[in-house]
Amino acid sequence: MRGVPVPAPRRVPRRSVPCRSVLLCGVLALVSSCGWGTDDGGGGTPPGAPTGVTAEAGSATSVHVMWNAVDGAETYEVYRGATRVEEVPAAGRMVDVTRLRPSTTHVFTVRARDADGRLGPRSAEVRVTTPAAEAADRSAPARPPGAHGRVAGSRAVQLTWSAATDDRGVVSYDVCQGDTKIHSVDGTRRAAVVTGLRPGTRYVFTVRARDAAGNVSPASAAVRLTTPGADDGRATAPTGLRAAARRADGAYYIDLDWVPPHTDGVVTAYEIHLDGNRATSLVYGGDAPRDRAEYSFYAGQEAGVTHRVRVRAKLPDGTWGGFSAERTVTTGGEP
Missing domain, CATH: 2.60.40.10 (Immunoglobulins)
Known part of the structure; x- marks a missing residue:
């Protein structure tokens, strides 16, 4: 799929945000939201509401939103308040919402849409406050030291690292699998649990620190882990x-x-x-x-x-x- 207790494992999707990119370029469509059923493509049952929605401030102007999969979902729509701000393919289940106001509390929900166009109900609301902007900050944090990990069964790993230093403070950490960002955690945390992996498969993880201005550190030392068991394919x-x-x-x-x-x-x-x-x-x-x-x-x-x-x-x-x-x-x- 730290100096503080590790949260309970949750599904962490992959292949969503290139780690080489500072922010995900999503479909930014400022469209007023509709009530459940307004976009229903016809008969049948629409997908359910996404569960496990979380939001973490990635910088003063971005928030990382994640959620669990919904059966039958073709795409997911992410809303800030009543406004749809992102549309994500079914494989994604995570997105960086950008162009936000610093020092502001934002409310996010997620809805699933199936292949027939039926739009499900909203998820529970999650609230997150972006930090204050740092003027003229062009200095990236140092690479996070002490990155290491351990397998936690055949389909999960636990990653930990030590705090990265920055002249104005670290806001969040990006967890990457290979070249792909798969998770983001608050700058006060030093661990993440990655789930949904395959047995008997070798993975490479790194961690990057991000400050309020969006400056991203070099990658930590690579953590190479192989999940136990066999996958007959x-x-x-x-x-x-x-x-x-x-x-x-x-x-x-x-x-x-x-x-x-x-x-x-x-x-x-x-x-x-x-x-x-x-x-x-x-x-x-x-x-x-x-x-x-x-x-x-x-x-x-x-x-x-x-x-x-x-x-x-x-x-x-x-x-x-x-x-x-x-x-x-x-x-x-x-x-």
Whole structure:
């Protein structure tokens, strides 16, 4: 998924905010909110209200909002008061709300919207006060020292670190998995619990300190942890793989199609293996397939050659999932 008690573990989503970026560039749509049911896309039951909503001031002008997943949610809408300020894909469940006023108490709620456009009820309200602005502060905090961690079962880790120094004070700490910001905690805290991990998987975490002006420290020393247990990959493997050879323009091609794995978010990248070796990678843009993916690649000019193919997905948390079942296909023999 410190000098003060560690809070109870909660689900911490990943792959939401690039750690190299100071703030998340979300969809900033200042649109008046509607009552529950106003945006209902028709019959059926809308998604429930998000639970576990938290808000932490990240700087004098930003707040980090997080929440738990809602079954059937396609997107989440984040509101400041009555105004919708962010829209987040289902895989996100966290966002940095920016352009806020310093020294101000802000009230946030979150709503889930399903694939049919039905908008669920608001979550419970959470309140957070942004600190005062620091004029002309261009000095970033020092890197947090003493970062270390331990596994807490096959799907969670606990991270701790020591206080970073800053000439005007640390407001928050960003927790990163690889290059991705996955969590933010108040500057008085020195620990975080990251959950929702995969068994038998190696992870790398770092921590960065942030001051009221939004200056971000260099990353702490990397904390490398491997969750115990084994992951046979079946839960994250593409299914229904089909392979067929065809001839076109004097050469043979292998056409593949498969069902993307059911993950907490959209899969946008795949790796295709041919005869036991990686043959190519496939990366989709914003319109990654959800029902069935397709891909075709060159297989040479010789007929009667038998190939073995299999596919695996790059999961939303940045790790590779399990391989699909292997399929055998032979070039030639077309009518």
